[in-house]
Amino acid sequence: DAGVTQSPTHLIKTRGQHVTLRCSPISGHKSVSWYQQVLGQGPQFIFQYYEKEERGRGNFPDRFSARQFPNYSSELNVNALLLGDSALYLCASSLDSLYQETQYFGPGTRLLVL
Amino acid sequence: GQSLEQPSEVTAVEGAIVQINCTYQTSGFYGLSWYQQHDGGAPTFLSYNGLDGLEETGRFSSFLSRSDSYGYLLLQELQMKDSASYFCAVRVTNQAGTALIFGKGTTLSVSS
Numbered sequence: 001d002a003g004v005t006q007s008p009t010h011l012i013k014t015r016g017q018h019v020t021l022r023c024s025p026i027s028g029h030k031s032v033s034w035y036q037q038v039l040g041q042g043p044q045f046i047f048q049y050y051e052k053e054e055r056g057r058g059n060f061p062d063r064f065s066a067r068q069f070p071n072y073s074s075e076l077n078v079n080a081l082l083l084g085d086s087a088l089y090l091c092a093s094s095l096d097s098l099y100q101e102t103q104y105f106g107p108g109t110r111l112l113v114l
Numbered sequence: 115g116q117s118l119e120q121p122s123e124v125t126a127v128e129g130a131i132v133q134i135n136c137t138y139q140t141s142g143f144y145g146l147s148w149y150q151q152h153d154g155g156a157p158t159f160l161s162y163n164g165l166d167g168l169e170e171t172g173r174f175s176s177f178l179s180r181s182d183s184y185g186y187l188l189l190q191e192l193q194m195k196d197s198a199s200y201f202c203a204v205r206v207t208n209q210a211g212t213a214l215i216f217g218k219g220t221t222l223s224v225s226s
Contacts, residue, residue: 040218040219041219042216045213045215045216048212048214054211090157102162103157104159105156105157105158106156107155
């Protein structure tokens with residue numbers, strides 16, 4: 001079975017631009033979470049979606065938004081990019097939103113903001 | 115707020131046993147998880163403790179004491195391939211919903 005897939009793998013943007021990152025969960029998984037990981041730090045929680053509804057939100061500005069589609073894939077959008085948004089963006093899927101603790105991570109999208 | 119503390123670095127030799135501790139201060143605690151991440155790779159799930167006690171999965175074991183807000187990951191019979199970063203993570207709930215909060219990670223270096 002295919003694991004979690006993310007696209008694109010790498011992305012270079014300039015300050016002020018907008019970016020959309022995409023994630024496809026493992027087949028049968030209904031929950032998708034997004035994380036930001038900067039070098040040398042642990043993943044920082046951004047959003048969780050379950051059954052197309054937002055179930056959790058981390059401490060990120062409103063420039064960050066996400067949605068989940070009927071096929072459970074998800075998009076993360078970041079507006080008005082700042083240099084500090086440069087990071088690895090990870091998507092993880094799981095069967096449930098709360099009680100299934102095994103999160104399966106995708107390879108991530110490396111975003112560089114110049 | 116939520117915080118997790120774990121050592122930044124641990125070194126060991128092949129065949130040894132190493133313990134990585136994690137202490138946390140959170141509200142709405144549901145459980146403690148451990149993830150492994152090799153350089154350039156994605157985090158992979160290792161273990162989860164929802165209740166107090168020890169969970170064993172092969173060479174890896176994890177322990178939780180909710181009364182002490184403390185847990186650890188125990189790695190036995192260390193191998194070179196175990197060199198990686200290890201993160202503890204806590205599932206919490208707050209007014210915004212549910213979140214998985216990660217520690218800053220412990221870099222384990224295994225030498226021969």
